[in-house]
Amino acid sequence: MKQQYNKVVLAYSGGLDTSVLIPWLKENYGCEVIAVSGDVGQKSELDGLEEKALATGASKLYIADLKKEFVEDYIIPSMKAGASYENYLLGTSFARPIIAKKLVEIAKQEGADAICHGCTGKGNDQVRFELAIQAFAPGMDIIAPWRFWELNSREKEIEYAKAHNIPLKITAETNYSKDKNLWHLSHEGLDLEDPANKAPLEKEGFLELGVSPIQAKDEPDYVTIHFEEGTPTSINGKEMSCLDIIETLNDLGGQNGIGILDIVENRLVGMKSRGVYETPGGTILYAAHEKLEEITLDKDTAHYKKQVALKFGELVYDGKWYTPLRKALSSFVDETQKTVTGDVKLQLYKGNIIPQSVTSPYSLYSSGMATFDEDDCYDQSDSAGFIHLFGLPLKVRALNDQELFGKAQKHFPSVE
Structure with missing residues (x-):
């Protein structure tokens, strides 16, 4: 017999998994369901979410605006570290910890008995959610239905949704597993599960943040990004918040087919998984930041920081954002960024990022030292x-x- 709960907080996106979870939780646990969505830049995906959550049985929906905190406390520190995981720029990986932190906050506020998520038992997100929940509420019960429920395929979930009159924007034929935030969009499932299949990059509606390099415009764009101590502060001389910079670069990068990654990665849980990722603005920022570090970091620091970036990326990918080691590595990174100030100009053209110039008042490059001409x-x-x-x-x-x-x-x- 299942443990009975009075009140459960559900990590709710309005997608397939979490949509069916509301009636399923009520049927199986007899509990009140409070839905919580973290706004990390999904934009239109949040439209009509409250109406849908209430119509499917939730007693209320919280939509927490996490965008500013997400950018300043998670994205920018990872970018400054140069962190990636197997060339993947960690879009979903650092969104889960901040959402889980908010889930705990609301669960405590509401006096909930448990927190529920819709992550599969094969994926990485279950680890990221639960490690973060344990960090802030070590005694909180966690419900993870994908590990034991009868709806053990997305096809069965769709059938359940139809039987319970739950509206869906997808069908079995368009049922890619997607995750979107202001930094990136991931695509998994369906024909992507076979690495022998070409990703349908040119297919209408597949890519959402931009176009494929083949479909990109024929004229390049130029962008100059200014950094202060590793943090981007302006584009083409116009000061902006980091959030506005990312959104501006997403538009520019998307038009030029920048930041599309098709990889087979090694999941934390042990299997290999194929995914297509769109990270247009992030890819530009990483390239510009790395270019600036070329002239502002000494050799020993630059080389050691590469090792730190590898470990930082692994920690974030593995859901260990709130660990002492990740915090200590961020302190190291912040120290290295004190001289990473300057301007980087880039050309964006059909999927390529081509450096044009880099300048910094802290530049360690000396043309007098490096010249092939006579010097003294x-x-x-x-x-x-x-x-x-x-x-x-x-x-x-x-x-x-x-x-x-x-x-x-x-x-x-x-x-x-």
Whole structure:
């Protein structure tokens, strides 16, 4: 017999999984269902959400505006770290922790007995939601129906929805699993499940944040982004909030076919999964930020930061945003960003991001040092001593090998 609850807070998006969960929870637990949606930039997906949630049995719907916090406390710190996971820029990964944090806040406010999510038992999001819930409400019960319920396929969910008069915007033929926020859009399922199938990038309605490079316009766009200590502050001389910068770059990048990624990634739960990701503005920001770091970070810091970026990306992908290590790595990153100030100009053209110029008051690049022409600040004869000392271990090893080889030939003439 299932545990009975009086009140359950449901992570609600209005998509297939969470739409059927409202009547299902009431049927199986006899509980009041309070739906919670985190607004992380889904835009039109939030239209009519309250009416739909109430019509399908929820007692109320909270729509929490998380966009500003999402950008400033999750997206920008990850961008400054250069964090990615197998070339994926972590769109869904850092949206889940902030939504889960809000779920806990409302669950405590409402006196709920449990929190429910619609993540599958095969996916990464179940881990991200539950680790965040445990971080803020370690004693809270969590209901994850996909691990045990009878609606164990999206086709069965669609049938259940029709039987319970739940309106859906999808059909079995258009039922891609999608997740959208202001940073990215992911596509999974259907024909994408077979890596042998070409992603339908040119198919009308598939891409939502832009067009494929093939369909992009024939004239390039140019954009100059200014950064202050690693944070973008203006585009083409116009100061903007980070949120407005991302939305502006999403439009520019989308028109030019920027930021489309088709990969087979290694999921946290152990399997490989194929997905198509759209991250137009984020891809531009990452490219500009990395270009600026080329001239503002010294070699040791830049190389070590690459290692930090790899670990940072893994932590975020694995749902460990609220861990001590992630916070400590962010502190390291913030220290490296103190000189990452300047302007980067880029050309955007048919899926390509082509650097045009980079300037910074903290630039470590010296044209006088690097020039092939005559200069008076670098004595090229110094390089002979440097190479001698730098290669000394190799030289000693080679001399030792020669000596050993000579001894071997003396005792064993047939040795060659």
